[in-house]
Amino acid sequence: MEPTTRGQRWSARGALAAAAAAVLVLGVFAGLRTFALLAVGLAGLAVTAAALWWVLTRRSVGRLLAAVLAVAAPVWIVVAYTRAHLAWVVAVAGALSMFAVGAGRRALVGADGPARTPEHPAPRVRHPVLIMNPRSGGGKVERFGLREKAEALGAQVLLLEGPGDTDVAELARKAASEGADLLGVAGGDGTQALVADVAASLDLPFLVVPAGTRNHFALDLGLDREDPAKALDALTDGVLLRVDLGRAAGHPFVNNVSFGAYAEVVQSPAYRDGKTRTTLELLPDLLVGHRGARLAARAGEADFEAPQALLVSNNPYGTGDIAGLGRRPRLDGGELGVVGVDVASAAQAAGLLRGRRATGLTRVTAREVVVDADRERIPVGVDGEALNLTVPVRCEARPGALRVLVPRERPGTRSPLPRLDWSRIARLALPSARGHARPTAARPAEPGA
Template identity: 60%
Template structure:
């Protein structure tokens, strides 16, 4: 289906979503929408109070969070209009999806790649516990060895210095470094590969595989990633670096392929009790952290943007898609030369509600991009989560982007090469649906 008809479908579905409410519910449709918005607002406020209160106040907040949407559903059902609302929501969701699809260019340019010869001495590090045992399940060691790779399998009972293991492989003549493991292990080895100018290979054997997803790799079958050893292409991608200025000198602490987080999440994960009882630890710590009664008070500088007292900060190696209001989906590119910066600063239930209803337009969410981001605090050392690894870093912490620093070897044919998803613009969708038809008929598009 071409873009013209996709745009027409989007407009048709959006119009139908409104007509269903107006024609069936009449003027009551205004009341239906108002009731729904109030229900969402009360549920959002209740959720905020659940996170920031304790004892009987938290219990009341739980009741409000659950009761608000239930009351809305009961009111819709009593009016005999529940099916109308659900149908309208489905039509609107389809309209939004079709509208975004229509705005995607027919041939969206991806990250440029170049053909390369197979490596002579590839060296792969594999973590047998990553992803619930994917290394063994997909016979990755045997398949990689059959393709000529030297494989080092980590011993979970005897922790090893993964970066030093990779450096030793380089000293022994390895001409490619690869990892089958989590994003944290990948980042460590990627830093060594970039340091020596060697290609780096990702095998999607981790749990979430965020980096592999953004490279377009198959996350369901990590064995397909091994095709990069025989029929691969090379991408030049950016690499995030973290520096600290402690003790009067700058020192590099870590590199990151995905992101570095600071604030609430990093503090909770750092707690010794988190591993044993995640839910209880989160609920116990969040009230003080979110209301600034405990934890570090952060300040952020990213280019011309300054942010004081955010509850959480996420610095990513390239920005996340704009269509994801939480900013935690996927990245359109890994070679834009910019860090993505997302700061959350919510002071009360009203701001929490606005953030839920308006997404990136809410006052509690700040997004920008920059080549360098500085995170400072009112204490000398702060917790940080770097590609899922919990660290303590001296302040100030500087995050910089090393553009094109990493040579990544990927299979020539990979299933998940991302397409850019532009923000939805109904004006553009309407013009696309109308003007393309005129151009096809030979008329001036103006």
């Protein structure tokens, strides 16, 4: 554990002060009505969560009515507070609470040691080869001039053009056999995983250019997803990161593997052309009708029985949202993150407000995950790519298998905000008796000492 800094102590004290002030504002200006305010707020949030569940599990008129309810519930909360002439009290208490949460998380950053993946000196690269998909991300390769900048830096660029699909992995192996000492990809996460697997097997450094649609892997590496061209700065001023690589039934993945409801949606031919529309059309049958394979999984010592959806990720996602699918603080932990979802009713959907303690979510970590089903083959989404795999599907982590070359300066290298722990915040804020004990007088030295 790193020593506590002055900034952490003051952030912790600010968090406790703001939290106390929020409670004081409610107590002084709302009095006994504080409990009614909390009840109204919690009821409104529960109704909103249930309405969103109905939006996902209903069609036609039922879905429309649920959407209206999802909007009406928050409006009802605001109206109730306003009619009680307490809207300003709630606003002030809410602002203080938000400040308390932010200050508390800042106080905890670094309390458990550095969260960044260690950086190593970059190898000298003489013949980098970058594979670029001009169609990826709506044409980012052309829009950001990625080919021109890469060639100006001495890289060879291979464009994925022409009719039909290209065997990207074979293209990467051919480039390596012809002398490439670095392999890179400007494209989506699925393409990156294929080339990353070749680079890892040949112990070549790998370069990521976030030219896809979502670029989750690039996000967790700290790259600038708004300007993909900045990733090419790694060729002139870069550092090396050793990160893990996942495999599912022999298929590499840099982000995650999905089973169940989401994997079923990805399989639809209409998904590529209309992701939102297709998802809303298929989810009612998948979530309520239990269409699809009945899954069972073993992750370390944990068992998952018939989850509606299962997500296995290359290192666990953070804990900042309900499902914990925001971003991964580390990519070199040597383990898989596993999230199981089992939400079968509106009550369980409302229970998701409990976050990590929600009954509909199960989260564990493991080095290996085995997924079985009541069918011989099941749909699986590997980094968003639709596959059908024979069960059991074995997912494993390959610790430190991939050497990634990234720019020395990149926007996402700040430490992620940790989950709130008020007991730790209090220990940081309040001086211990031992640490601030009155100094005792020094004893005279013994003769001859």
